[in-house]
């Protein structure tokens with residue numbers, strides 16, 4: 001039931017839906033883009049590896065009942081990115097993740113998706129806290145976290161050699177943020 005409510009959502013400009021195999025071309029393009037992957041602190045991926053990422057996101061939906069969507073532009077049907085909720089084993093809590101296609105950035109799309117992820121986290125899943133784990137030098141992602149109302153809490157080392165800033169919004173802060181949208 002909860003999964004049904006989360007699988008397809010809408011924002012003013014986007015239809016958000018669970019990823020499917022037909023999305024592979026877009027995944028392959030995003031993950032082959034050097035600039036995008038630099039910001040995400042990861043090496044570029046070839047098409048076979050992008051398929052595995054796609055499969056992992058579909059698997060996340062099956063295992064957790066929620067997960068990242070693909071962002072479909074309502075007016076054209078084009079895929080403009082992927083984003084949503086992410087909670088793999090070993091993560092300290094549920095995180096929002098977002099990637100917007102290079103040509104569609106700085107137009108407020110990530111803000112739309114982030115707000116919908118917050119709505120789902122607090123109004124549907126009834127979470128106590130929603131996190132963003134962000135590389136300290138990913139200024140765009142930090143700007144997005146600030147716009148969404150996330151506060152810096154501490155640093156976290158998920159593995160040797162990787163240090164992330166932990167941002168979060170707590171349940172009590174959500175109504176105030178939502179009322180300002």
Ligand SMILES: CC(C)(COP(=O)(O)OP(=O)(O)OC[C@H]1O[C@@H](n2cnc3c(N)ncnc32)[C@H](O)[C@@H]1OP(=O)(O)O)[C@@H](O)C(=O)NCCC(=O)NCCS
Nearest residue numbers: 039098099100105106107108109110111140141143144147
């Ligand atoms: C981070 C990312 C998702 C932002 O997407 P976006 O659609 O451009 O973001 P928005 O247009 O909603 O902007 C959100 C805020 O960030 C700021 N911002 C976004 N890109 C920026 C840039 N290149 N330079 C300066 N500020 C930027 C916006 O000005 C806005 O702040 P404001 O509300 O104070 O104006 C996008 O740059 C991206 O996909 N980056 C690569 C993947 C990545 O790093 N993802 C996050 C880590 S997993």
